[in-house]
Amino acid sequence: MSSLALAFQRPTEPPAPVAITLDPVHSVALFRIQHLEAGLFWGRFNALEGTVQWDLQPGSVPTFDVTAKIANADTGSEKLDQNLQGPNFFNAKEFPVMTFKSTSAANAGERRWKVKGNLTLRGVTREVEADCVATGIGNGPAGAKVGFECTLEIKRSDFGMKWGIEKPAKALGDDVKLVIALEGDAQPKE
Amino acid sequence: MAALALYLLTTIVLPALVSAAAAIAITRSPIGRTPGFARAAAGTACAVAVLWAFMAESDANAVLRQLPVSMPKDDAPFERWHRVGLVALVVAVAAPVVAVAASMARPRKPFVAEAAVGMVAGTALALAVAFPGDGSADRAVTGVAVAVAAVALAASAPRAGLGSAAATALAVAGLAAVGGFISLAAIAAALALAALVLAVNGRSRPIPGVALAVLLATLAACGHGYRDDSAASWPWRAALGIPVLGWAGGRVLRKKPA
Numbered sequence: 239m240s241s242l243a244l245a246f247q248r249p250t251e252p253p254a255p256v257a258i259t260l261d262p263v264h265s266v267a268l269f270r271i272q273h274l275e276a277g278l279f280w281g282r283f284n285a286l287e288g289t290v291q292w293d294l295q296p297g298s299v300p301t302f303d304v305t306a307k308i309a310n311a312d313t314g315s316e317k318l319d320q321n322l323q324g325p326n327f328f329n330a331k332e333f334p335v336m337t338f339k340s341t342s343a344a345n346a347g348e349r350r351w352k353v354k355g356n357l358t359l360r361g362v363t364r365e366v367e368a369d370c371v372a373t374g375i376g377n378g379p380a381g382a383k384v385g386f387e388c389t390l391e392i393k394r395s396d397f398g399m400k401w402g403i404e405k406p407a408k409a410l411g412d413d414v415k416l417v418i419a420l421e422g423d424a425q426p427k428e
Numbered sequence: 429m430a431a432l433a434l435y436l437l438t439t440i441v442l443p444a445l446v447s448a449a450a451a452i453a454i455t456r457s458p459i460g461r462t463p464g465f466a467r468a469a470a471g472t473a474c475a476v477a478v479l480w481a482f483m484a485e486s487d488a489n490a491v492l493r494q495l496p497v498s499m500p501k502d503d504a505p506f507e508r509w510h511r512v513g514l515v516a517l518v519v520a521v522a523a524p525v526v527a528v529a530a531s532m533a534r535p536r537k538p539f540v541a542e543a544a545v546g547m548v549a550g551t552a553l554a555l556a557v558a559f560p561g562d563g564s565a566d567r568a569v570t571g572v573a574v575a576v577a578a579v580a581l582a583a584s585a586p587r588a589g590l591g592s593a594a595a596t597a598l599a600v601a602g603l604a605a606v607g608g609f610i611s612l613a614a615i616a617a618a619l620a621l622a623a624l625v626l627a628v629n630g631r632s633r634p635i636p637g638v639a640l641a642v643l644l645a646t647l648a649a650c651g652h653g654y655r656d657d658s659a660a661s662w663p664w665r666a667a668l669g670i671p672v673l674g675w676a677g678g679r680v681l682r683k684k685p686a
Contacts, residue, residue, distance in 0.1 A: 320607070325611065326608070361504075406435035
């Protein structure tokens with residue numbers, strides 16, 4: 239068992255500040271939107287990047303700094319992916335990334351938090367609140383691995399992405415659910 | 429289905445038909461016989477169709493945001509494709525001025541004058557408007573395309589020139605639709621329909637070559653800038669060659685013996 243994992247199990251020891259560097263292969267954001275008032279359509283942003291600061295102590299709160307490249311949007315349809323990159327949706331040419339930077343967090347159970355932060359999308363920054371949980375701490379070949387999952391809901395119109403809400407009416411929903419799965423390699427801060 | 433029909437009606441059909449109908453009413457009224465007024469009406473109608481369709485696809489703030497106007501509670505960023513709306517607004521205002529001035533000046537060589545005004549407008553467009561990824565070569569192509577298309581449209585017979593403009597706008601609309609840029613497709617379709625209606629009317633003579641060229645070049649440059657990186661560049665450029673083809677085709681047909 240790594241020293242980081244041991245630290246997690248011995249809360250009486252002073253917390254060791256840890257920078258968790260996200261592993262893009264195992265970090266992904268799923269988004270869900272209603273299509274034509276019917277099905278709930280899921281897409282994803284692959285290869286999230288960023289860091290999480292957390293000392294692995296159950297009572298302490300993490301801070302998140304996560305970036306998704308719009309070019310990594312993946313719906314399973316090449317045509318749809320192309321549409322999402324355009325100005326009617328993410329406008330990837332002018333706003334190539336979406337970021338979430340947490341500003342505060344409150345404990346909401348064992349290794350669960352209500353995390354507030356700033357979501358920047360299409361050049362618009364809005365405060366959002368996400369429910370986050372540390373899903374586990376494990377051992378990888380290169381050391382400790384830490385996993386998180388965050389869920390939040392936003393209105394895409396708040397970020398200027400209005401096509402398909404009123405014109406054409408109800409082609410696509412305004413409410414978007416995001417499920418963000420993160421996994422990173424924990425490195426003690428120097 | 430009803431939502432789609434309403435979308436097409438409010439974004440394409442109404443902007444095009446109302447603008448063109450207003451221009452036709454002017455050309456058929458006594459004021460339409462005043463030199464330059466029929467041309468001014470057609471140029472403004474096409475620009476208003478583009479502006480109206482643009483605002484239907486985004487909002488009025490997208491144009492106002494580019495002007496020195498204070499807009500409380502508006503923190504949306506400027507997006508480069510919003511220049512389409514600003515260009516349409518400028519053309520709508522400038523088209524009558526240019527048309528009336530040209531009719532009053534009565535240049536000896538109208539196509540040389542058209543080319544000169546087209547070059548000035550093309551240069552201004554190239555300097556003022558850049559879409560994502562546009563280098564200086566892209567902007568130079570847009571500027572030259574304005575001058576060439578302006579002369580080709582003005583040199584064509586009125587119906588043929590407006591028909592060429594409609595075909596060019598339709599080509600841009602098709603390319604935009606294929607590329608997933610639905611707003612641009614709708615705006616270009618509105619211009620295509622307005623130009624087509626004016627072509628059928630046939631009373632807009634001489635046709636507003638520079639105004640149409642600026643609108644068409646702007647829409648084509650916008651689509652070119654936002655195209656998928658893997659998509660070819662040349663179709664967007666080639667679309668602006670349609671007015672030249674229309675003019676050349678018209679000359680060939682006129683030379684054929686009856």
